[in-house]
Amino acid sequence: ALTEKVVEVLPQLKCPYTIEPYQIQGLDYIHIFPVVQWLVREAVRAKEQYGNSIRNHAIYQFAQRFRFSKVIVKAKCPPQRIYKRKGDVKSPDLRTDIRCTLLEYGWRDVCDIPVQESIKWCGDTKGDENMKIDQLLMQLSQTQIQPTNQRLSSKTLAQIIDVSDFDADGLKKEIGFVQRYQRSTSVVEKELMELKEEDRLLDDSLKILQERKEAQLQEMDEINERIAEFEQLVNNSGVETVERLKHLLVEHDEIYKREMDFKANCRNELRELDVVLQRLKTVGPTEGEDGSDSVRNASLEADQHLINVRLELADLNRQIAAQQRMLDNVPAQIEISQYQRRIIELYNQMASKHRETKQFYILHNTLVDIKTFMKKEVDMLNNIDDIQDLTSKQSYKDSFVENLQKILKGVDAALDKISTKQNELQAKRDKLYEEYQYLLEKERLYYKTVDDFKNVSSQSFITTMACYENEELRRKMEG
Template identity: 30%
Template sequence: MPNEKSKSLIPPSAIVEVDIREDEEQAVKFNEIVDLLVAAGYFRARIKGISNFDKVIGGMTWCIESCNFDVDVDLLFHENLTIGQKISLTEKIVAMLPKMNCPHRIEPHQIQGLDCIHIFPVIQWLVKRSMETRKDNASFVRAFALSQFDKLYSSKNNEHSMKDEQMKNIEANIQSVKQSYGPKRKFKRAGEAPKDEIARVKSTLLEYGILPIGNIVSSVSDSGENENVNIQDTTEINNELIKDQGQVVHLDEERLSASAVGNIVGLQAQEIVQVSELYASLSVDSSNSTNESRILSALEKQQSTLQKRINKLKMEHDTLTEQYNNQIEKMKKTNEKKQIIEDEFLRMKEMETPENKGMLAKLEELLAVHSGLKNQEHKFREQCKIDLVNLQNLVENIETCDPQEKENQIAEYDSLKESINKTRLLLAKKNRAIASLTRKLDDVPGRSELTQYQRRFMELYNQVSAKHKETKQYYTLYNTLDDTKLYLSKELSLLNSIQENYNEAMASASGKEQFLKQFEAIIAGIKRNKDMVETRCAEEKDKRFKLNKQLVTLVEQQRKYVAAVRQLTIECRKNEALLAQLRAT
């Protein structure tokens, strides 16, 4: 046949038989691959409308992308790829597996031919690596969510420890404030100290820059030593003390220390009124003395300043009180929300079981992602506000510019727009040319595509040849059986005629002689047919011998051809290596 002759002329090296074992073992391995991908989370593997190749290659691409491995390879996968895209994708995957330290090796044609026995260990390793990567990411996200939760909320267990830490911080701040704002001595006594205890105390306070008015009296009266001393007597003592130490203690008329202001603010309103009346009476009585008038005028200035200070401090006190109340309300609401959240958290902990533990972990991951998205949204809103302000300022600057500048800007804008349009047209023209060249390049098949086409044609040729051989065997069997049937029918008819004529022929001697002559003629015809068949058989044997001899000759030529092709391939590789060295130099 012509097909057999053409097949015999093709060398064995050009006939590539892809190892596709369409048996039960392949089907079992494919089902295990699908089950493994579905268990790992690639649920598209169980969709019946997707082809087997898309399921396997899609699962491998998904596993590689979920491993977070930094490789400069574009693993773009979508369903119903062309042959060139499938070949390119499988070659990229095969080249990427050694970079990921995969212990299993696989060839692109094994993936394209769905050799599930060799694909299964690779899928198994990729799924294991993907699960480990996802577990590490889940632990990191969980730790991040817990840290964010601890920053915003606190549980009852660490509430006491936080209070202790806050108390320690407050005590440390108080100590630092005391050290920074402690009492400092400003003046020094020149003469002897007064004998009176109250005068001695007040003179000591004056040395530290504090003007005592009424506090010492109240403290002394509390101690029970001088119960008959009143505010008026205390004021007179202060005046005498200032007169006695006028040359030693330098009192600033225009400035009052912070401690004196604090003492005066602590006075009661009634005492302030009494002191003001006392100062007014003293100012009338002591008009003859210059020192007394100077002191009274200073005290009046201090009184007015202190009154203003008191009013201001009262307003600040009211404001701070209102803020404090608001903060207390906010704190109560926050504590209520905190208690609700803690109750919900405890209830969620009670609801946690081994069955829904994975679901709860997934919810925690989603909450962490939600908080991250909220932060991103907040940052995005802030950036949008900043951009809006910048654009508004830019619009204001544009509106406030001169008309001549606007015209220049409009003309410049038109020229730039025209140049951009020209550039776009040139770019579109270049893109069309590039697209046309790309289509032409795509129309020309590459070496890998040609190899794939050759493999597919060889597979198709093998199938057609096997079918043709099977059909030819059926025809030969049919012809043989038909000839056998013909001979058997002739033999049966001959035996029937002999049986029918035997009795008549044996009845007479002439009939018997005629019957024997006919029988001899039949035997001679059978011998002639036998000789013809034997002659034909001998011719067929000679023809088979010649064909076998021709086959041996062609096999020897094929062997020489294969050796020559192998040697040519080695020489071509050497040539390419030498050309690469020449280009490098």
């Protein structure tokens, strides 16, 4: 019930992703993760918007109830301009420009201000100061003088305008504060870029893990198919093929052993003949012609025996080469594994293309349905707008209600169709899951059978070798 409520609420929240209840219950992370990621992002955005609105409301309420003293003083005592500069007057330096600006607002008593010590351009005597002020006033044109009760005294204006703001130390402090703020801002921006890069890397790694998971699931399905094919192959081939292969292996081992024994015997006979030849060479020619004839006959017999032995050895080599070619025609396990791996890769490519094409078809059908519904909605709105004057008639109202009922029936039919399709897909999923469990059981049985077969093969091979040794001993004893 909770999963169904979650699925019903997601379209109301305008979630761009769709999800089904069985996907939530089955922990389908591929479809669940985008929805959870979107919900977290929307929650963070909503929290920021709510916090901004609360902050703005608090600032507004504070501004309505409280005001700073400096703002109140400035509101009660705004400066009034008395003089105005002439158009061609230019100040020689910044200090003179500041003094002229202050004189425009009636600030004459510079020497009476407590902060006069910080102003280096203040005169030494009051007479000299008045003369400078008179000279500056001659360059200003007097505007309409405000009433006396609205003009500001120089002391009041000096309290409002803080001359110490022009102090070099204050400017240095402000510049230092601005530089520190800029450095901290750059550091924060750099950290923000690093966090964004880390987030992007995490998203990429998550996508890679999801792709790896899909590949592993596909590989598991392919392994199950291979197990089924192998079981079918074993059932079709039967016990005869296995017995034939075992017999060929035993024959190969027997022939190889006979070849090694024959070569050893030939080497022993060759050494004996060499010893005889050396002994004959050491015998002098004084032994007579009879001795030389017997030696010649023995040498001829030895040569003939050597030729026969070489012919038998060549025949055995040909038989061994033929058996080796027969064994080479059977593909090795490594080659079979390579072929199988390549076939699996091709199957994975075909499966991914098929899945992608299927998704495109589903997307196309969904967009076509959306287009159809939107077109119907637009047509309905146009019809309502065109025949708005007929809405007062009862017959039109009845026909409109009938049309709405037909549309509702069509929507119900579409919903029933989708529900039926969903039930079919769920039944198919359950059936596939049962088949998967059955194949797992088959796989376990297969591995158990293979182990038993290996044990039986090893025992039969040992028994065969023992029989062969007994047969050889019996032949030697009879001989």
